[in-house]
Amino acid sequence: MSTTISPDRILKELAELWVTTSKEGAGDAAAGVLRACSMTLVVLAEESDDLQALGETVAALMPEHPARAIVVKLIGGQERALSERVYQQCWMPFGQRRQICCEQIELTASDASLEDLPSVVLPLTVPDLPVILWCRTSRILSMPGFYRIAAMARKVIVDSYGAADPEAATLRMSVVSRSGVLLGDLSWTRLTRWREMLSQVFENQEYLARLQNIRKVRVGAEEGLAVAARLMGVWIRNALSAAGIQTELEVTPAAPGGPSLRVELSGEGIGVELVREEDRLVITVNGLSNCTNLSRPTDYLLMREELAIVRHDPVFDRTLESAAALVYPSDK
């Protein structure tokens, strides 16, 4: 493994790849290569991560979010070590004769060389387009070089699912967000469908009229969804509070053998319950049930949503702040 990387050489290799791909397509007069790009996607992943699955996720994201993808494989260790590999991913959209290609650069970095990473990654980013940093490892947030790496990016995406210490994870994210980093958490993204379904209940004027009677919000979740459960509960409480309705919030661990996530809103004349049952979300309002498909969201689906929002998400920012305040009321 080499200890230095030359961005110029990587860019030259990329340019050569484009020329080669174009020449390969030249035999067919109507064929050609379309080069689409809307961002640079930098992915930080542990060596132990399923890198093949990650590659497939990145590839699946490309048609909707064409990008130069830079995947950084973290190998731990205190020795400074960096290496790289350059390749392209091309596909033919259905019914089209031209192929669309996106570039991928794979870097390998030891913990000790993380400090060097911005100097390598920055010259490789596509000029004038946003850089999105997807941290697939939570430990990166507490590493000394994190803020230097985060500074390259317009948005940083993390995933607090399964955080060993959910309270600490919530607080850490809040600190990062407050430092000015535009942060996204896939735990929040997982809640979109749930939030949407809850919102849909109150599109009905009859139920909306009873909203003011809600007094209690209860969220129960399995261990891995502890951060998500807090976010969900706080979001509901904040929304009701903004409408002048004060409620009591209770976030509890899921009952053994029970649903992975359960949300309940209750008050006089109104009872709403959202429960996951395998691949379905069951919504019960005042005893009337309705169910909708809710397959387990894949990384692809979650990232697809997050990459479409390259700006502050005020609802998430507010919710995260409130969730952190719930964990440590005195932390300001």
Add this chain to the structure above:
Amino acid sequence: MPIQNPFQDPLRFERRVPECVVVIFGANGDLTKRKLVPALYRLAYDRRLSAGFAVVGISRTAMSDDEFREKMLDSVKRFSEDTKFDSDVWDAFAGGLFYIAGDIGDKDLYERLAKRLAEIETSRRTGGNVMFYLSTQPSQYASISSGLGSAGLGKGDGWRRLVVEKPFGHNLESARELSDRLHEVFAESDVYRIDHYLGKETVQNILAFRFGNGIFEPLWNRRYVNHVQITAAESIGVEGRGAYYQEAGALADMIQNHLLQVMATIAMEPSASFRATSVRDERSKLLRSIRSMTPDEIRQNTVPGQYGPARIGGQEVPGFRQEPGVDPGSQTDTYAAATFFVDNWRWAGVPFYVRTGKRLPKRVTEIAIQFNQAPLRIFENGDGASAPNLLIVRIQPEEGISLKFLSKTPGSGMKLRPVSMDFNYGSSFGERSPSAYETLLLDAIIGDATLYTRQDMVEASWTVVEPIQEVWRNTKYNFSNYAAGTWGPAASDDMLAQRGHVWRKP
């Protein structure tokens, strides 16, 4: 009581429709089967519809609810483009499909409809919101509207909207008369005149392209634009619709509505906001600025055409007059071309060439904006050294935008050649684009009329088109004047040649 749902999050949530019932008149017709129900099913598939959403189909054919559901299931399977059939989604959707058989002129039909709507409102909690979609013969629009009014269905606990398909009248007077009749029951703000061209992604993208970017708008005027060509070509003939088409013709069928709307979108002034009223005001203003022509100007600046028989791809193709149901001496235009001028400061003197026709060489709809030549030509030694810059907006079949400009040919010497920079909407984003009907139905249910045509726009279009119809009607043309499979009559080329221009071959 809180008036607004506090859980809304427009940044993350898809636009969803409120609880409502869509009543389709003409539920056994082609449009319902091919477009409307597949579009509604797709919205259900994408979870855009509310849990209580319902459809009531109305036509003369006797059918039970279940038979209607079976029929619509067949349509969804046959005509849903790029949508996977999901039986769970279908079951939930089909549970909200109902049917009433009856004659549109029969008072009893509307009373039965009122009763059925009341039942649905109770069982599916639709909040009294009803959208009436008229997918019938245009001559029935006024009587349906009156029938709804007489049964008290024009008003209710929720909102009531009326969607009508083109043509909106067959001339200015009939368009006004139709609007007056509709307004007896529905306010203008509740009348949605659908023009499916405006629902196409690329037509909407024109607004994004023009008003979302800072670099194009400064060039978008008479100083830089030489002329504009709008082409809507179809390779097929009248396909069994000869009798209908004979009454309409290309000018009324395409230019009066679709192409003048597209022209208005291309040429309108920037609106102050993206609100429906603002955008429609600007579109309407542009339509009113199109110069009406005198009969002499019409003869000089418009060309009607009718295709004759030909052999295309080894197959004999009949001429229009040989099509079934068509009068052998028909004077109907299957091709129409016109030169329009917009009387405002931005466009004064810039010709807008608009053409449409059946049995042209290919199916293509596009807008080409040709810019002026560079003021001084210093490169004269290349084949394409004088090719003008062109901005092409393709509406169908491959939606996208191309910019043609000159580039140096590799090698020694200074030879120039035109090159094209392409943005292909479908392949630059791998995402499926919603169909025009999905977009427009969703908009109407939500109450967003931005992409719908307003009465003043319809009237402005007829003001431009009616004098042309009048001159064409009073002239005997020696049809056919173009062979099927060609780019139209020679007179159309001459029309451009008088200003030193030529039609593009898209």
